[in-house]
Each structure stands twice: as structure tokens, then as C-alpha cells.
Amino acid sequence: MRSQKFKRLIIRYLSPVIYCLLLSFWLLTTSAMANQQDLMGNIKQAIVKELRNTISEDIEITGLRVLEGKDALENLEGYKISAVVMNGYVGRNNVNFIVGLIDKRLNRKNIAVDVSYDVLNEVFITFRSLSKGTILSADDFYAIKQKASKIPANAVLNRNDIQGKILKANIGQGVIIRADHLTDNVSIKRGQKVEVVVEGNSVVISTHGVLRSDAIIGGAARVLCDISKKEVSGILISPNTVRVKI
Numbered sequence: 001m002r003s004q005k006f007k008r009l010i011i012r013y014l015s016p017v018i019y020c021l022l023l024s025f026w027l028l029t030t031s032a033m034a035n036q037q038d039l040m041g042n043i044k045q046a047i048v049k050e051l052r053n054t055i056s057e058d059i060e061i062t063g064l065r066v067l068e069g070k071d072a073l074e075n076l077e078g079y080k081i082s083a084v085v086m087n088g089y090v091g092r093n094n095v096n097f098i099v100g101l102i103d104k105r106l107n108r109k110n111i112a113v114d115v116s117y118d119v120l121n122e123v124f125i126t127f128r129s130l131s132k133g134t135i136l137s138a139d140d141f142y143a144i145k146q147k148a149s150k151i152p153a154n155a156v157l158n159r160n161d162i163q164g165k166i167l168k169a170n171i172g173q174g175v176i177i178r179a180d181h182l183t184d185n186v187s188i189k190r191g192q193k194v195e196v197v198v199e200g201n202s203v204v205i206s207t208h209g210v211l212r213s214d215a216i217i218g219g220a221a222r223v224l225c226d227i228s229k230k231e232v233s234g235i236l237i238s239p240n241t242v243r244v245k246i
Contacts (some may be wrong), residue, residue: 084100
């Protein structure tokens, strides 16, 4: 009987102590993990800032891992970042950093970090299906930002390289515009049937005719009109349209 009472007393008085010890251990572990996560978040932000200063404003980290100094991350309470130094490229869009840490007592630690990143570039997408010979304007396309690693070869990255250019072939809606889609001029051969749009001060007349000679889109063109059998001169604005102003 005395033995059972003694056991109950031990359980009664030791249980709160054990509970407090377990709670303290859990709080310390949770606090350490939180400090480590906060510091790693700060390291990531500092590296992003450095990459934006040295490579591009439009940059995105796709991977980050500690190469050396993992043991230093186990006891980082009170440590702050003192320096972030690029330590060389190790592949395409892959670079190493040395991160310096310091606490209030001026104790220092270094960790080596491997960072993978991607740069965001503007590419240009067609608003609608466009036909061969179209002279491209700002209304024909829009810009989106895309990871450089996902951009197709020869995609045009500057809108000034698109506006005013001429399509060499038909392309559909939602297509990324590439350099091989474009040209500065397209030659239309003699004998091509065209629509002739005659524009006056307050009237527009449309008729049809045939090119009398080879012509370049955006350049001068001579057309023999079907009905009048007269030759007129104008500007070839598309592979099948000549604008004549009177």
C-alpha cells in the first residue's frame, strides 16, 4: 500500500515537471527553427538584391542550398548578415555566394550558398492571326514576361525590332514573334492581282487591278486597273492592296 501511494505521489509531483521540461524543449527547438528560417529568408533576399544589382532587375531565384557551413546554421541566435559576396559562376544561371554572418560580440561565421536563378525577359505575342506581308504596328502584338530558359530561339526581345517590320509568312493568334518571322521588305511579283483603294478628300473608291512591275511592300507600285484599263501609281501597303491618293 505504501509503495503504491509513493508511486502516485511521484507521478503527481513529477508529471508537471516533466511536462514543463518537454514544453521548454519544444519552445527552444521551435525558436531555433524559426530563427534559422528567418535568417535563411534574409539571406535569400540579400542574394536577390545582389543579383538584381549585377545581372538584371527581372530575376527570380529557382533554387538555393547551403554547400558549406550547415553546422553554422544550428546556433544562429543573434547573428545577422554582414556581407554577401558572389563567388563565381558554376553553370548557366547558377552561381555561388559566400555569406558572412556576425553577432553582437563580433563572432563571425561564413556559409557557402549555391543559387540557381532565371531572368525574366519580355517576349511579344500576336493579338490575332496575321497574314504574310502585314506591316506590324503596336496594335498587332502585346508583351509578356517569361523566364529566359523557356523563351524559344530567335524570339524578338525588343518591340522596336517588331514595329514597322513586315511578316514573311502567315502566323496565328497567340504566337511568340521570332526574328525569322520578320523582314524589312517583301517583294511582290509583277502580275499579282491587287485591290486598288483610291482615296480623295471625302471619298474612297475601291477597284481591282494587276501590278505592272515588281513592288516592295511599303514602296511605290504601278497598277493597271481592270475596268478603266488605265495605269495608276500608289503605295503597296500589303501583298494584295495598293493605296492611291488623289
